[in-house]
Amino acid sequence: MTERPYIALKGVRKGYRLGEQAIPIFADLNLDIPRGDFVAIMGPSGSGKSTLLNMLAGVESADAGEVSIGGARLDLMGEAARSAWRAGNMGIVFQFYNLLPMLNAAENVELPLLLRPIPARERRARVERVLDLVGLAGRGKQYPGLMSGGQQQRVGIARAIATDPDLLLCDEPTGDLDRASADDVLDMLRLLNRELGKTIVMVTHDPRAASHAQRTLHLDKGHFIEERRAA
Amino acid sequence: MLFPFRQTRVMIRANLLSLPRWMAIATSMVFSVALVVLVLAGFLSMAAGFERALTSAGSRSVAVILGGGTNQETGSDIPAAVIRTIEAMRGDIGVARDAAGNPALSREIVVPVELSNDQAGAKMLALRGMDPTGPALRDGVALTAGRFARPGAREIVVGDSIARAFAALAVGREVRLGAVTFTVVGHFSSGGSAFESELWADLDVVRSAFDRQGEVQSVRVRLDGAGGIDRLRSALGGLTATPLVAVVEADLYAAQSAGTATLIRLFGWPIALLMALGATAGAINTMMSSVSDRTVEIATVRALGFSRLSAFVATWVEAAVLSAIGVAIGLAASWLIFNGWQASTVGANNASLSFRLTLDGGVLLTTALLGLAIGVVGGALPAVAATRLPLTAALRARG
Ligand SMILES: Nc1ncnc2c1ncn2[C@@H]1O[C@H](COP(=O)(O)OP(=O)(O)O)[C@@H](O)[C@H]1O
Ligand SMILES: [Mg+2]
Numbered sequence: 001m002t003e004r005p006y007i008a009l010k011g012v013r014k015g016y017r018l019g020e021q022a023i024p025i026f027a028d029l030n031l032d033i034p035r036g037d038f039v040a041i042m043g044p045s046g047s048g049k050s051t052l053l054n055m056l057a058g059v060e061s062a063d064a065g066e067v068s069i070g071g072a073r074l075d076l077m078g079e080a081a082r083s084a085w086r087a088g089n090m091g092i093v094f095q096f097y098n099l100l101p102m103l104n105a106a107e108n109v110e111l112p113l114l115l116r117p118i119p120a121r122e123r124r125a126r127v128e129r130v131l132d133l134v135g136l137a138g139r140g141k142q143y144p145g146l147m148s149g150g151q152q153q154r155v156g157i158a159r160a161i162a163t164d165p166d167l168l169l170c171d172e173p174t175g176d177l178d179r180a181s182a183d184d185v186l187d188m189l190r191l192l193n194r195e196l197g198k199t200i201v202m203v204t205h206d207p208r209a210a211s212h213a214q215r216t217l218h219l220d221k222g223h224f225i226e227e228r229r230a231a
Numbered sequence: 232m233l234f235p236f237r238q239t240r241v242m243i244r245a246n247l248l249s250l251p252r253w254m255a256i257a258t259s260m261v262f263s264v265a266l267v268v269l270v271l272a273g274f275l276s277m278a279a280g281f282e283r284a285l286t287s288a289g290s291r292s293v294a295v296i297l298g299g300g301t302n303q304e305t306g307s308d309i310p311a312a313v314i315r316t317i318e319a320m321r322g323d324i325g326v327a328r329d330a331a332g333n334p335a336l337s338r339e340i341v342v343p344v345e346l347s348n349d350q351a352g353a354k355m356l357a358l359r360g361m362d363p364t365g366p367a368l369r370d371g372v373a374l375t376a377g378r379f380a381r382p383g384a385r386e387i388v389v390g391d392s393i394a395r396a397f398a399a400l401a402v403g404r405e406v407r408l409g410a411v412t413f414t415v416v417g418h419f420s421s422g423g424s425a426f427e428s429e430l431w432a433d434l435d436v437v438r439s440a441f442d443r444q445g446e447v448q449s450v451r452v453r454l455d456g457a458g459g460i461d462r463l464r465s466a467l468g469g470l471t472a473t474p475l476v477a478v479v480e481a482d483l484y485a486a487q488s489a490g491t492a493t494l495i496r497l498f499g500w501p502i503a504l505l506m507a508l509g510a511t512a513g514a515i516n517t518m519m520s521s522v523s524d525r526t527v528e529i530a531t532v533r534a535l536g537f538s539r540l541s542a543f544v545a546t547w548v549e550a551a552v553l554s555a556i557g558v559a560i561g562l563a564a565s566w567l568i569f570n571g572w573q574a575s576t577v578g579a580n581n582a583s584l585s586f587r588l589t590l591d592g593g594v595l596l597t598t599a600l601l602g603l604a605i606g607v608v609g610g611a612l613p614a615v616a617a618t619r620l621p622l623t624a625a626l627r628a629r630g
Contacts, residue, residue: 059534059622087536098531098625100245112535114237171626
């Protein structure tokens, strides 16, 4: 008897339409990720990495097949339910950070906490704690526009883990960073995985980034064609 | 489900905080709404002020008797013999009597006179000749300077509205009306009503000055209690020689004002509605571009788990708040510009009638509602658009 994997895609089909033309991305995609894993997903541009991540985030839905995370069937949920599920169970780290420029770092980090019945004082304490965790203690009042890319991405990570979700989804989290900053961010993700047990799915086209993960999946022509597991 | 207050609040705040962009949106919305409010308030306050001038002139306890088959003073004629008959009527004819037991009445005649004013050139004014009882047969009339005209004297008292407009009508000045020189002996107010646009003098003096000997256009009486008008009518009904009508003073003036006030409104509403339509289209346009400017931000917070409802409400509330600000500015401007502004028009007897534009509660409420409607209607579509943004915009687009 094997334990049910934390993330399971079964027979997922997904395509886009461009006018008359159908663009198939996945015909029959299957994927298992156990809880606590750190998986890098690589593949050429246009191979569907972002599409896969969006389906895991519940931001896009599969045309057919099962998408289940932690026992929750995202493919069976409606839009509002997925939204609520997302708020409670996952953090998303974006390639371009997606911080709201008119809010300072602390306010950006606080955003997902606003979705929960947490008193203001505790929200502030949590914001401070996660900012501290990503090495930005005392920088809460700073605005994103005045921060380096690496710092902004750390704010992005702080925001993603503010609600202490089990799962982090990262789409090219280092794609817009210089090497030193990228290493910083990757070390942080590894730390979150090792020390806090977060399950991380990271899309990247950078093998160096992928090398930080425990496991690398290559996506090509709609299938995972290669797999590497770190020692 | 609980309403997402905190989500909505932070989304509104995030939007308001992007000041330069927001200022552009705000300015265009606020001003278009304010303009609509200003225009509608202008027309409605004009109609309301006109109505007030005429309806407040009328009292329910005073009746005006008219003859000659008309129900206006112009063209009315009451033969002297009939008046003597009325005066001689004993018993209850629904009219208050004086100490001597005679009906307290004022015979009146109105003649148009031309007066030149230094700024505006010649103007037609109404000169009313009346018995000494005349002022007392009007509610709310009070001297503001001098005294009333003495019987038989070539004296006039001037309503405050025209006294303000004509320096030549100051107390003590002499003024030539028709062939006769009158002395201004007093000014009176009537709370801004139509009376204030009149000149009052002794009946016989006016009749002789304008060669209208023996003529009486109307007779004013004070009614004796609520049923007075009915008793008066039945008493007058007995006079078969000349058909007379008795009209409650308030109804007389209301009938005069209704047509003009309706005309002003009929003219004002389509203009205001057309402008409101334009402003709504403008609001939709600006809010739409505001939403599309914020695509990544809205999609980002939605991807974090913010609800559709919060995206909808944040946009909608913003439009509503902006239009509310526009309403406030529009009403404040209307108040400053229009309220109390003295306007004049041609009233009964072809004479000029002054009135003050009036921003009363009804005008304020109506214009405020129209202004708010612009935001509420114009914000709805963009608010829906905000809920329909593809969330992938957050994950794929450059922030
Ligand atoms: N909304 C869309 N409509 C049509 N085609 C799309 C859409 N999103 C992605 N695609 C196409 O799907 C394919 C996979 O895209 P994506 O998942 O972004 O790939 P990757 O992230 O691996 O570069 C690409 O060919 C892309 O052009
Ligand atoms: Mg991609």
